[in-house]
Amino acid sequence: MKKTILITGAHGFLGSSLSAFLRKHQKGFKLHGIAHEDCDLAEPGAVKPILRRLKPAYIFHFAGGRTDDVRRMLDANFETTKNLLDAVAELGLKTRVVIPGSAAEYGNIHGKKLITENCLPKPLGWYGFVKLLQTNLGLFYARQGLDVVVVRMFNICGANTPASLSIGGFARQIVAIERGEKPVIKTKNLGGKRDFLDIDDICRGLWMIARKGKAGEIYNLCSGRSSSIRTLLQRLLRSAHSRDIRVQENKQDSSLSFDVIGANAKFRSVVPWSPRVSLEQSLQNTLDSYRRLAS
16 A cells, blocks of 8 residues: 655645655655645644544645734644644654744854754744744654654745745746836845755755654755855846846845855755756746746
8 A cells, every 4th residue: 555645735835846746756655735725724633634534654744834924924834733743643643744944943143154953043034933933843742752854944946936935036027027017126135145956956855854864853955055146136137038127126124135054964964865956957947937827
């Protein structure tokens, strides 16, 4: 009998991307996804019948994400995680649960060239704070005996990257300009550097660490290399079909102009993973996906 993989938040960017990856590369598992319309994970006990029926070997808990409403963001990330892990515990399942962490949990780490899992998190915004609560919740349940690992993902780009993320937002605006809108890209402060990975490399890493990672541990999923946001935007603009695009930058938002570059040595000590998709190709994939969406 094939083992089951369950993905919550299956209709979101990360959930749908991992689903596509697993369908393509892992034929030996049954894949099941649930979205909010299937089950309200913020409701205590709601997911229990699904878990009782499926008895999944792996759960990728991708329900949640970022909203402007802090209360809703807590419900979507913290409450859903508690209810899911409560159900796993009550049913006595031996399921490996993967919790998606974020580089936003670290905040601005001074004096470190590369951010390791041992760095003390100091989130600067509500999203990073809520994700840190979610991480600590997962680790708490791991100490109670559940098979939980946390993967802190750094910045993502590649096909279908949402416009709420920097590269996706740039790509969406460029394609809109190509289709006749005013040739101006509006952006937050472009200072600082970030650590980007293509979504395909993210999905491959998630699956590898789900199988080999140690319960109760945090793993950075990152490239370990520095990329200037300004430079990445310039690269995208060179691939634009329109010329003379003006960039309107909000330089007042200086809180964004720090460097966030991760160390992946711990991750790579557990699995034989390294990025395969070049940053140049990933940027092109992002742009092309928005062109397909607009066509």
